[in-house]
Amino acid sequence: MVKLTLRNQQYEVKPGMTLLSSLEKIGVLPESVIAVRNGEMILEDEILKDGDEVKLVAVISGG
Amino acid sequence: MKCKTCGGKATVNMRQHKLALCSTHYLGWVPEQTARFIKKYWMFGPDERVLVAVSGGKDSLSLWDILHRLGYQVDGLYLGLGIDEGIGYSDESHRLSAKFASERGLKLHVVDIEKEYGASIPMLAEKSRRGHGRPCSVCGVAKRHEMNRIARDMGYDVLATGHNLDDEVAVLFANTLAWSADLLRRQEPVLRESDGLARKVKPLCRFYEKEMAAYALLRGIEYIYEECPFSVGSTSIYYKELLNRLENERPGAKLAFYVKFLEAKKNGLFTPPTEKDFILTACPKCGQPTSGDGLCSFCKIVGKAG
Ligand code: SF4
Ligand SMILES: [Zn+2]
Ligand SMILES: [Zn+2]
Numbered sequence: 001m002v003k004l005t006l007r008n009q010q011y012e013v014k015p016g017m018t019l020l021s022s023l024e025k026i027g028v029l030p031e032s033v034i035a036v037r038n039g040e041m042i043l044e045d046e047i048l049k050d051g052d053e054v055k056l057v058a059v060i061s062g063g
Numbered sequence: 064m065k066c067k068t069c070g071g072k073a074t075v076n077m078r079q080h081k082l083a084l085c086s087t088h089y090l091g092w093v094p095e096q097t098a099r100f101i102k103k104y105w106m107f108g109p110d111e112r113v114l115v116a117v118s119g120g121k122d123s124l125s126l127w128d129i130l131h132r133l134g135y136q137v138d139g140l141y142l143g144l145g146i147d148e149g150i151g152y153s154d155e156s157h158r159l160s161a162k163f164a165s166e167r168g169l170k171l172h173v174v175d176i177e178k179e180y181g182a183s184i185p186m187l188a189e190k191s192r193r194g195h196g197r198p199c200s201v202c203g204v205a206k207r208h209e210m211n212r213i214a215r216d217m218g219y220d221v222l223a224t225g226h227n228l229d230d231e232v233a234v235l236f237a238n239t240l241a242w243s244a245d246l247l248r249r250q251e252p253v254l255r256e257s258d259g260l261a262r263k264v265k266p267l268c269r270f271y272e273k274e275m276a277a278y279a280l281l282r283g284i285e286y287i288y289e290e291c292p293f294s295v296g297s298t299s300i301y302y303k304e305l306l307n308r309l310e311n312e313r314p315g316a317k318l319a320f321y322v323k324f325l326e327a328k329k330n331g332l333f334t335p336p337t338e339k340d341f342i343l344t345a346c347p348k349c350g351q352p353t354s355g356d357g358l359c360s361f362c363k364i365v366g367k368a369g
Contacts (some may be wrong), residue, residue, distance in 0.1 A: 006201065020351070023323035024094075029304070029307050029308060029311055030311065031273060031307040031308075031310050031311050032273070032303075032304065032307050033272075033273075034273060034276055034277055034280065036280070040074070041074040041075070041086070041277065041281070042074070043064050043073060043074065043075075043076050043083070044076070045064055056145060057276060057280065057288075058288075059121075059271075059272050059273045059275075060229070060300060060303050060304065060307070061120060061290055061294070061300075062229075062230060062294060062297070062299045062300060062303065063120070
C-alpha cells in the first residue's frame with residue numbers, strides 16, 4: 001500500500017498509480033499541496049510504489 | 064518530468080508557465096523573477112531601504128530571504144499580536160522569525176501590541192466589539208497602522224509584504240463579487256507613498272502560493288506551518304480553494320485573472336481616482352492620515368479598550 005498524510009489525516013491507496021491519480025482518489029486538489037517522499041519533492045507524474053510514504057504539505061494559508 | 068534548464072529531474076512544475084525546473088534551477092529562478100517584477104512595477108531601487116513585514120510564515124520569510132539574496136538593504140518587522148489560543152501561535156511565529164534573522168545576521172524589529180497599547184489583538188477585538196467574534200478586522204487595522212508607523216519612524220523608503228498571487232486573486236475575487244470599485248481601484252502591486260503613508264509593495268504578487276511553499280521547503284526555511292487559529296473557516300481560504308479548483312481544470316486561470324485585471328485597469332477600466340479620493344486628515348492622536356475627520360480606526364479601537 002501507499003500511505004499519504006495531510007496534516008493529521010491519513011490515506012491509503014493502491015501502489016502503481018501516479019501521484020495525480022492518487023490525489024484524485026483521496027479527493028485532494030493537487031494545486032493545494034506539495035508532495036514530499038523521503039525528503040524529496042515529487043511531481044504529479046511520479047508513480048507511487050508499494051511501501052511509499054508521502055507527506056502532503058498544505059500550501060494554502062491566510063485569514 | 065525534466066528540468067527545462069538542465070534536463071535533470073524536475074521537482075517543481077508550473078503549468079501556467081509550461082515550465083518545470085529542478086530544485087537548483089528553481090531556487091535561482093524565483094529570485095530572478097522577483098527582481099524582474101520589482102523593476103517591472105517600479106517597486107524600489109537598489110539604494111532604498113526596505114522593511115519587510117514578517118509573520119513567521121512561508122511567504123514573508125521567503126520574501127526576506129529573496130530580497131537579502133538580491134542584495135537589497137532589507138530589515139524585518141515582526142508584530143506580536145498576542146494570539147495564543149492554546150497553541151502559542153504568536154510565540155512560535157516570533158521564535159521562527161527571530162531564528163531566521165539571527166541565523167542570517169539580519170535585523171528584526173519587534174513590536175508587541177500588548178506592551179505598546181496595553182491589550183493584545185484578541186483583547187482589543189473583544190473590547191471594541193468589532194468583527195463578530197473574529198479578531199481579523201481589528202488585526203488588519205492594527206497591522207496596517209503599526210507597519211506604517213515603524214516604516215516612517217525608522218526612515219524606511221518602502222514597506223514590503225509577502226502577499227502571493229493566491230492572496231491577491233482571493234481578494235480580487237471577493238471584491239469583484241461585491242463590485243467594490245474603491246477597493247478594486249486600490250488593489251495594485253505598488254501603492255505609492257503619500258502624506259504620512261509609506262510606499263507599500265508586494266514583490267511576490269506573481270507567484271502562486273504553491274510556488275512560495277516550494278521555495279521555502281527547498282531553501283530549508285523553517286516557517287510556521289500551523290495556521291493562525293482565527294483563519295480557520297475564513298472566506299479567503301474558501302475562495303482560494305474555489306480558485307484552485309478552477310486552476311486545476313484550467314491551468315493559468317488564476318494568473319490570467321490577476322494580470323488581465325491589472326492590464327484592464329491600466330487601460331481605463333475604472334475612472335481614475337479624483338482629488339477628493341485623496342483628501343485625508345491627520346489623526347489628532349497618532350498623526351497618521353485618516354479619511355474621516357476624527358481619530359483614525361486604530362486609535363478608536365485602542366480608545367475603546369482603554
Ligand atoms: S487570521 Fe485574523 S487574527 Fe489571525 S493573523 Fe490573520 S487577520 Fe490576524
Ligand atoms: Zn535544472
Ligand atoms: Zn490614530
